[in-house]
Amino acid sequence: xxxxxxxxxxxxxxxxxxxxxxxxxxxxxxxxxxxxxxxxxxxxxxxxxxxxxxxxxxxxxxxxxxxxxxxxxxxxxxxxxxxxxxxxxxxxxxxxxxxxxxxxxxxxxxxxxxxxxxxxxxxxxxxxxxxxxxxxxxxxxxxxxxxxxxxxxxxxxxxxxxxxxxxxxxxxxxxxxxxxxxxxxxxxxxxxxxxxxxxxxxxxxxxxxxxxxxxxxxxxxxxxxxxxxxxxxxxxxxxxxxxxxxxxxxxxxxxxxxxxxxxxxxxxxxxxxxxxxxxxxxxxxxxxxxxxxxxxxxxxxxxxxxxxxxxxxxxxxxxxxxxxxxxxxxxxxxxxxxxxxxxxxxxxxxxxxxxxxxxxxxxxx
Numbered sequence: 001x002x003x004x005x006x007x008x009x010x011x012x013x014x015x016x017x018x019x020x021x022x023x024x025x026x027x028x029x030x031x032x033x034x035x036x037x038x039x040x041x042x043x044x045x046x047x048x049x050x051x052x053x054x055x056x057x058x059x060x061x062x063x064x065x066x067x068x069x070x071x072x073x074x075x076x077x078x079x080x081x082x083x084x085x086x087x088x089x090x091x092x093x094x095x096x097x098x099x100x101x102x103x104x105x106x107x108x109x110x111x112x113x114x115x116x117x118x119x120x121x122x123x124x125x126x127x128x129x130x131x132x133x134x135x136x137x138x139x140x141x142x143x144x145x146x147x148x149x150x151x152x153x154x155x156x157x158x159x160x161x162x163x164x165x166x167x168x169x170x171x172x173x174x175x176x177x178x179x180x181x182x183x184x185x186x187x188x189x190x191x192x193x194x195x196x197x198x199x200x201x202x203x204x205x206x207x208x209x210x211x212x213x214x215x216x217x218x219x220x221x222x223x224x225x226x227x228x229x230x231x232x233x234x235x236x237x238x239x240x241x242x243x244x245x246x247x248x249x250x251x252x253x254x255x256x257x258x259x260x261x262x263x264x265x266x267x268x269x270x271x272x273x274x275x276x277x278x279x280x281x282x283x284x285x286x287x288x289x290x291x292x293x294x295x296x297x298x299x300x301x302x303x304x305x306x307x308x309x310x311x312x313x314x315x316x317x318x319x320x321x322x323x324x325x326x327x328x329x330x331x332x333x334x335x336x337x338x339x340x341x342x343x344x345x346x347x348x349x350x351x352x353x354x355x356x357x358x359x360x361x362x363x364x365x
Contacts, residue, residue, distance in 0.1 A: 079330060080309040082284055084323045090137060093282040094144035096310040100281040101148065101245060103311070107238065107277050109248045110141070112284040134224050134250050135159075135170055139179055141249070142222055146182045149219040149245070156184045158218040160237075162230050164190030186215050188223070188233045212236040220245040228259040232266050235274040248278055254285075280334065281310035286319070289341060291348070304328075304344040306335070316343045 114133040161167045167187040191213040261268040291300040303319040317325040
């Protein structure tokens with residue numbers, strides 16, 4: 001009888017314990033249970049030789065996107081401002097290139113408007129007018145780099161055109177295949193050979209499969225007049241002669257990148273593998289915008305310039321007219337055009353308290 005009583009008492013205690021455990025499990029929060037499971041399972045996985053879960057999977061704050069750093073206001077007088085003449089512009093571009101070369105850079109980009117903005121907006125200007133202006137500017141630019149790049153009398157700077165037909169046309173414009181001491185003309189396709197009688201067809205039908213030749217005497221290649229279809233040829237040249245600097249001169253790469261990946265054009269891999277390695281050492285891009293207001297004058301036109309002179313940062317400048325600029329901010333990374341426009345609009349300070357701007361529209365130069 002005593003044994004039966006003890007057995008019944010033990011059975012009742014076991015049932016009561018099980019009921020208490022079930023009640024506790026129902027009242028514990030699911031998050032706490034999950035945390036206990038993670039804490040218990042992690043040592044087991046580590047004992048089995050598996051990696052422990054990353055902290056970001058346990059902490060929801062770790063995966064939350066962080067806001068971008070705001071632009072840095074630049075103290076007055078610490079950055080170079082855009083020049084007032086093309087002569088000063090070439091001097092600035094050459095000085096920035098020399099500093100980048102001294103730092104070990106070999107793939108460079110120089111970009112600026114080759115003609116005044118008033119002419120650039122003229123619909124009558126042609127591609128050959130722009131090429132002629134670029135030929136004059138690149139010759140002055142190359143002459144200023146002579147003292148840095150041409151270490152021996154046998155070396156010359158190669159002003160590189162897309163093909164032999166373009167090189168012959170440039171020779172006729174400049175008057176000689178060697179328009180200045182230490183400066184010679186070259187072609188990505190064809191080198192310095194004479195074009196065939198049907199060479200004009202190569203200028204009409206651009207191809208990225210053309211054979212590329214490197215100049216054995218070149219101390220640097222300054223490439224201009226290249227279209228989107230010929231961008232892979234610059235990449236081939238860089239692979240053939242990886243020790244010689246290549247400078248993309250006024251190629252409008254921002255525009256050419258937009259055609260990559262389209263039918264009949266090179267793939268976007270050209271940008272990811274090559275164009276993204278080009279360092280903008282001198283970059284000046286003016287932009288014009290208009291802003292709609294809910295009060296007079298209702299439509300406000302304004303201009304700005306995104307400007308960089310290596311090794312300085314990218315400046316957002318508000319054009320005040322007569323060659324005067326107001327520095328809005330300076331950033332180490334090149335801002336997107338949308339961010340550039342937003343900074344310019346914010347710098348106008350035209351909205352009154354409680355009043356919002358109606359709309360903003362832009363057109364490209």
